Amino acid sequence: MARRAGSADLPLHSGHVPKWLADRMTRLGAVVSEAIVHHYGRDELLRRLAHPFWFQSFGAVMGMDWHSSGITTSVIGALKRGLTPLSRELGIHVCGGRGKHSRQTPGELISIGEQVGLDGSALANASRLVAKVDSAAIQDGFDLYLHSFIVTEDGQWAVVQQGMNGERRQARRYHWLSEGLKSFVDEPHTGIDGIGQGQIINLTDRRAEASRQAQLDLLADLGPDRITRELAAIDAKAAPVQEVDQLLLPHLVMPDHHDVRAENVVMRRLHGTLAAAADRGPADFPELLLVPGVGARTLKALAQVAEVVHGTPCRFSDPARFSYAHGGKDRHPFPVPLKVYDQTIRVLKSAVQKAKLGHQDELFALKRLDDQARLLERTAAGPSFDELIAEERVTSHSFGGRSVFGDEPPPDSLSQNSEERQRSRDAG
Known part of the structure; x- marks a missing residue:
């Protein structure tokens, strides 16, 4: 039986991913996936994608809004763009996407099946189910x-799909994994992300098997017209509906506030990462540190990317922590340091390329x-989390900081603008 991984609250946010970030997400997403496949194999990448906590952390380390539903669309888009050119080499295919792209998933799967010798029709039916x-x-x-369907050339797959409740301004993400899947209707999920909305109807709960069978029996005995009349009579009498208790899953709460706060981060883990970058970096990367543009700040980002590649599920209970690697597009917790981001991609890509040639030193x-x-x-x-973030904002300009609001100005300009805004408020 497929395992459940948990659930999370995902606030909806408007906005878009600027091209300068989308391009970098594509490159980083692809090279991180390559590193995972190199170390642990294709099936492990599918397991990661089917884990709600890891998926959110993956999006955060890529510079997306650390808590919002937008991570789903942006990460899937980045992986589809980044892994499609590598599909033959890695044996991994990313299908589907948002809106019209989701409806194209069955056709994509049939086409892939014809190319690599899989039963594309069966995969398409799995997607629809x-x-x-x-x-x-x-x-x-x-x-x-x-709806996104990620499939390997040996027929294993993971699905990531997301629903929206516009009235509540919430989204819910659903994760599936073919590994261990015995039934599409008996607790098939690896996890469901989304805010708790009270009691729901979940006919995939194992305890609903009798209900599913009873519905089939009713349809056979009474027919759809008779069932409709019976339901109308029940509604007229306002008969109470017996609700089924839902199994509780580990629950990751993504708060509504956009800023990253100290309570959103497990500080001992962040301090460990920063200490490792300071301690192991010079020992393991002496030549790297001589390359212009690569220094202590890049090593801090690399340490967090390394955790995304190697960390176990329990390590990702605080996705906000991974926003420290490359900031966020909306300037939370700080603008995206483009120079650091580009060096992270360059170093990781170099390590992966050399590993393919048998030189494992950099990757290990x-x-x-x-x-x-x-x-x-x-x-x-x-330092405290607030002190770390304050330092990042002061140095942001020197690292090529950028957000959807534009390039980050020098700290003196920021201070002057802040004082002008304060004087304006005082005058008002």
Whole structure:
């Protein structure tokens, strides 16, 4: 039986991903996926994508809004753009997407099946069934608008799809994994992301098997017209409806506030990462540190990317922490440091390319960086979260900081603008 991984609240946010960030997300998403496949295989990448906590952390380390539903669309889009040119090499295909792209998923799967020798029609049916279960068998008030099907050349797959409740300004993300899947209608999910909305109808709960069979029996015995008349009579009498208790899943709460706060981050983990970058970096990357543009700040980002590649599920309970690697497009917790981002991609890409040629040193140095972070977090200490973020904003201009509001100005200009705004408020 497919395992459940948890749930989370995902606030809806308007806006778009600027091209300068989308292009970098494409490159970083692809090279992180390559590193995972190199170390752990294709099936492990599918397991990561089917884990709600890891998926949110992955989006945060890529510079997206750390808590919002927009991570789903942007990450899936980045992976589709980044992995499609590598599909033959990696044996991984990303299909579907948002809106009209979701409806093209069955056709894409049939085409891929013809190319690599899979039963494309069976995959297409799986895609339709997954979408139908989350839109009909689970009636939770969310309308599906995104469906992505990631399949490997040996027929394993993961699905990430998302529904929206416009009135509540909330989204719910659903994760599926073919590994261990025995039934499409008996607890098939690896996890469901979304805010709790009270009691819902979940016909995929194992305890609903009798209900599913009873519905089939009713349809056979009475026919659809008779069932409609019976339901109308029940509604007229206002008969109470017996509700079924839902199984509780581990729940990741994504708050409505856009800014990243100290309570959103497990500081001992962040301090461990920063300490590892300072301690292991010079030992493992002596030549790298001599390259112009690569320094202590890039190593901090690389340490967090290394955790995304190597971390176990329990490491991703605080996705906000991963926004420290490359900031956020809306300037939360700080503008995206483009120079750091580009160096992160360059270093990781170099490590992966050399590993393909049999030279594993750089890629395993990143693994040691992550191992050291886990050891050091037991004892490491450092500045408070607010102090760390304040420092990042002061140095943002020097790292090529950019957000949807434009390039980050020098700190003196920021201070002057802040004083002018304060004088304006005082005058008003």
